[in-house]
Amino acid sequence: MTESAVVTHTGNNTLKDGWFSEISPEMWPGQANSLEIQEKLYDAQSEFQHVQVFKTSTYGNLLVLDGCIQATERDEFAYQEMIAHLPLCAISREPKRVLIIGGGDGGALREVTRHQYVERVEMAEIDGMVPEVSKKFMPYMARGFEDERATVMICDGVKFVESCEEGTYDCVIVDSSDPIGPASVLFEERFFRSVFKALKPGGVVCTQGECLWLHGELIGDTLEMCKKVFVGGSVSYAYCTIPTYPSGQIGFVLASKPEVDGKTVTFERPSREAPKTKEGSTLKPLKYYNSAIHSAAFVLPEFARQIVEPHLVPGNDAAA
Amino acid sequence: MTESAVVTHTGNNTLKDGWFSEISPEMWPGQANSLEIQEKLYDAQSEFQHVQVFKTSTYGNLLVLDGCIQATERDEFAYQEMIAHLPLCAISREPKRVLIIGGGDGGALREVTRHQYVERVEMAEIDGMVPEVSKKFMPYMARGFEDERATVMICDGVKFVESCEEGTYDCVIVDSSDPIGPASVLFEERFFRSVFKALKPGGVVCTQGECLWLHGELIGDTLEMCKKVFVGGSVSYAYCTIPTYPSGQIGFVLASKPEVDGKTVTFERPSREAPKTKEGSTLKPLKYYNSAIHSAAFVLPEFARQIVEPHLVPGNDAAA
Numbered sequence: 001m002t003e004s005a006v007v008t009h010t011g012n013n014t015l016k017d018g019w020f021s022e023i024s025p026e027m028w029p030g031q032a033n034s035l036e037i038q039e040k041l042y043d044a045q046s047e048f049q050h051v052q053v054f055k056t057s058t059y060g061n062l063l064v065l066d067g068c069i070q071a072t073e074r075d076e077f078a079y080q081e082m083i084a085h086l087p088l089c090a091i092s093r094e095p096k097r098v099l100i101i102g103g104g105d106g107g108a109l110r111e112v113t114r115h116q117y118v119e120r121v122e123m124a125e126i127d128g129m130v131p132e133v134s135k136k137f138m139p140y141m142a143r144g145f146e147d148e149r150a151t152v153m154i155c156d157g158v159k160f161v162e163s164c165e166e167g168t169y170d171c172v173i174v175d176s177s178d179p180i181g182p183a184s185v186l187f188e189e190r191f192f193r194s195v196f197k198a199l200k201p202g203g204v205v206c207t208q209g210e211c212l213w214l215h216g217e218l219i220g221d222t223l224e225m226c227k228k229v230f231v232g233g234s235v236s237y238a239y240c241t242i243p244t245y246p247s248g249q250i251g252f253v254l255a256s257k258p259e260v261d262g263k264t265v266t267f268e269r270p271s272r273e274a275p276k277t278k279e280g281s282t283l284k285p286l287k288y289y290n291s292a293i294h295s296a297a298f299v300l301p302e303f304a305r306q307i308v309e310p311h312l313v314p315g316n317d318a319a320a
Numbered sequence: 321m322t323e324s325a326v327v328t329h330t331g332n333n334t335l336k337d338g339w340f341s342e343i344s345p346e347m348w349p350g351q352a353n354s355l356e357i358q359e360k361l362y363d364a365q366s367e368f369q370h371v372q373v374f375k376t377s378t379y380g381n382l383l384v385l386d387g388c389i390q391a392t393e394r395d396e397f398a399y400q401e402m403i404a405h406l407p408l409c410a411i412s413r414e415p416k417r418v419l420i421i422g423g424g425d426g427g428a429l430r431e432v433t434r435h436q437y438v439e440r441v442e443m444a445e446i447d448g449m450v451p452e453v454s455k456k457f458m459p460y461m462a463r464g465f466e467d468e469r470a471t472v473m474i475c476d477g478v479k480f481v482e483s484c485e486e487g488t489y490d491c492v493i494v495d496s497s498d499p500i501g502p503a504s505v506l507f508e509e510r511f512f513r514s515v516f517k518a519l520k521p522g523g524v525v526c527t528q529g530e531c532l533w534l535h536g537e538l539i540g541d542t543l544e545m546c547k548k549v550f551v552g553g554s555v556s557y558a559y560c561t562i563p564t565y566p567s568g569q570i571g572f573v574l575a576s577k578p579e580v581d582g583k584t585v586t587f588e589r590p591s592r593e594a595p596k597t598k599e600g601s602t603l604k605p606l607k608y609y610n611s612a613i614h615s616a617a618f619v620l621p622e623f624a625r626q627i628v629e630p631h632l633v634p635g636n637d638a639a640a
Contacts, residue, residue: 021354030356030378031563034341036349058350075533078621213395213563241561241569241621243351243533248568249561288621299616301398301561301608 020054020062022069027178028214028246033069035059035244041137046129048182053137059244061137063105065130065177069244076107076141078242079250081289082297084111086238086252087171087206088118089270089294092263092317095170096120099198101157101186103175104130109144112173114275114283121150124157126182143283158185164198172199174207179218187222192229192255202259204267209251212239212304222253223311232258234315236267237308238297240288252297256315266315268298340374340382342389347498348534348566353389355379355564361457366449368502373457379564381457383425385450385497389564396427396461398562399570401609402617404431406558406572407491407526408438409590409614412583412637415490416440419518421477421506423495424450429464432493434595434603441470444477446502463603478505484518492519494527499538507542512549512575522579524587529571532559532624542573543631552578554635556587557628558617560608572617576635586635588618 021034035056042053052064060073088095094117100108104125112121135142172195179187195205226235239251256265270291277285341354355376362373372384380393408415414437424445432441455462492515499507515525546555559571576585590611597605
C-alpha cells in the first residue's frame with residue numbers, strides 16, 4: 001500500500017527525482033515537508049532573496065523564497081484569510097485604512113479588499129520581484145493588486161512605518177517570512193514601537209506568529225514585547241492549520257492600541273460578520289474563515305496555553 | 321539560512337543519508353513528511369505488518385507500521401489524549417467500562433486509565449508485536465499496560481466486537497491505522513453495527529477520523545454511515561493538530577447510542593472536567609486536552625464545515 005522511502009538531501013536546488021523538500025536546521029531541525037514537483041516555472045535571484053516557482057503534482061503552483069515554502073495555490077487561503085480577517089473582524093469600529101508590511105504575494109491584500117468599508121489599503125513590500133512573480137504564476141492569489149483601493153510601494157517596510165504620521169492606520173498586517181535573515185527586523189521591539197505609533201487609537205496589528213509546536217520561546221518573547229510596547233492595549237494569539245507550513249500550522253500575534261477612553265479590542269470575539277463576497281466579484285467565497293473559527297482559533301492546546309497565557313493582555317471591549 | 325534540497329525516493333526502506341520519509345500515493349499523493357533518523361532500533365515483519373522503530377534527531381523514538389508514521393515520543397500525546405478524552409469527557413454519566421479496538425501502542429490506553437471512575441478497560445489488538453515493541457522502545461506511551469484495570473487481548477477486534485454481549489460498554493475507542501489494508505474493515509458499516517450493539521444505551525464511540533485537508537470524501541461517507549447506524553443517536557466530528565501526521569492534523573468521528581429515554585450526548589460540550597493526575601501517579605499532566613480545546617476541536621474551518629455539517633446529528637442532552 002504505502003511505501004516508505006529514502007530521502008537523500010544533496011543540499012542544492014536541482015529537482016532530481018522530482019521532489020522539493022523544505023529544510024531548516026535553525027527553524028525546524030530534524031523534520032522536512034516535501035512536495036512532488038512536475039516542473040520548475042521560475043528561478044531567479046532578486047536583490048533580496050532566491051525566488052522560485054514550481055508546478056506541483058497535487059498543490060498547484062508553489063512559491064518558494066530562500067528555500068522556504070511561502071504559498072501553494074491549494075492551501076494559501078488558510079493563512080491569508082486568517083491574517084486579514086482576524087484583525088479586521090475583531091477591531092471595534094469599521095476599519096478604513098489598512099497597511100500591509102511584506103505580503104508581496106498579494107494574498108493578504110486580496111483578503112483585505114473583501115471588506116467593503118476599507119477605503120484605502122497600502123502595501124510596503126521590499127522585493128518587487130515577488131508581486132510580479134505572484135501575478136504571473138499565482139493569479140488568483142494576486143487578485144487584490146487589481147483593486148482600485150490598493151497602493152503597492154516597493155520599499156523597506158521598517159523605514160516606511162518609521163516615517164508614518166502618528167495615528168494613520170486602523171490596522172497593520174505584518175505578513176513576513178521567518179525571523180532569520182531579512183525579515184528578522186520585523187520581530188524587533190523598535191519595529192513594533194513604530195507600528196504602535198502609526199496606528200490610530202483603537203487600531204490593531206496582526207503579525208505572522210510562527211508555530212506553537214516549534215517556536216514556543218520565540219512566540220513567548222514576541223508576545224512579551226507586544227505587552228511592553230502596546231501600553232494600555234490588549235495582546236492575544238491565534239493559530240490556523242495549513243498543510244504546507246512546517247508542522248502543519250501557523251500562528252498570529254495580535255495587539256491593540258487603546259482607544260482614548262481606554263477601551264481595548266477583545267480579539268477573541270469578532271465585532272462584525274465575515275465579509276460577504278460582493279455581487280459580481282470574481283473572488284471565491286471564504287474557505288477558511290468564519291465567525292466560529294475566529295473565536296476557536298484563540299483556544300490553544302494545554303502545552304501551548306501554558307506558553308502563551310502568561311503573556312496575554314485581555315481586551316475590555318465587551319460590546320455585543 | 322535555509323537550504324532547500326533534493327529529495328530522492330529510492331522506494332525501499334534503507335536509511336541512506338539518514339531521513340525517513342512517509343509516502344502514500346493513495347492516501348496523501350504528492351506530499352511527504354520526513355524525519356531525520358539517528359538509528360534504526362527495530363525492524364521486523366509481524367504476521368500482519370512491517371514494524372519499525374527509529375531513533376529520530378528531534379522527535380524521540382518513532383514507531384512505523386507498513387511505512388506509515390504511527391507515533392513519535394514528542395507529539396503522540398496530542399492524538400492519544402484527544403481520542404480518549406473527547407468521548408470520555410463528553411459522555412453524560414461516568415464511564416465504567418471501555419473497549420479499545422487496535423491501539424496496540426498503548427497510548428490511548430494510558431489516557432483512558434487517567435479516568436478514576438473507569439473500572440475496566442479492555443483492548444483488542446490484532447498484532448501482538450505492537451504492544452511488545454511499544455513497551456520496549458516507547459515506555460511512557462506504553463505506561464497504561466501496567467494499570468491493573470487493563471486487559472489486553474491479542475485478537476481480531478472486528479470478531480471480538482461481533483461476539484460481544486449487547487450493551488456491554490460505555491465507550492468504544494477505535495484507534496486504527498488508515499483505511500487501506502488490514503484496518504479497512506474498521507471503516508465498514510458492518511463493524512459500526514457491531515459497535516452500536518456492544519454499547520450500552522447512552523454509550524459513545526470515537527474512531528480515528530483521518531484528515532479534513534486530505535480525506536473529505538471518506539470523512540463524509542463515514543459520518544453518513546454513522547448517521548444511518550446510530551439510529552436516534554448523535555454524530556459529530558472533531559480534530560487536533562499533530563506535526564508528524566500527514567498535513568499536520570487528524571480528526572475523530574464520534575457517535576452516541578441514545579439513552580432509553582431518548583437523550584443523546586452533546587459531544588461539543590464536556591460533561592465533566594479533564595481527568596486530574598492522581599497523587600503519586602507516574603503519569604505526566606495532560607499536554608493537549610483541556611475543557612476549552614474540547615469544545616474548540618469541533619469548530620471547523622469553512623471548507624471543512626461544508627463537508628462535515630450535512631452529516632452531523634446534534635445531541636439533545638442539555639445538562640449543564
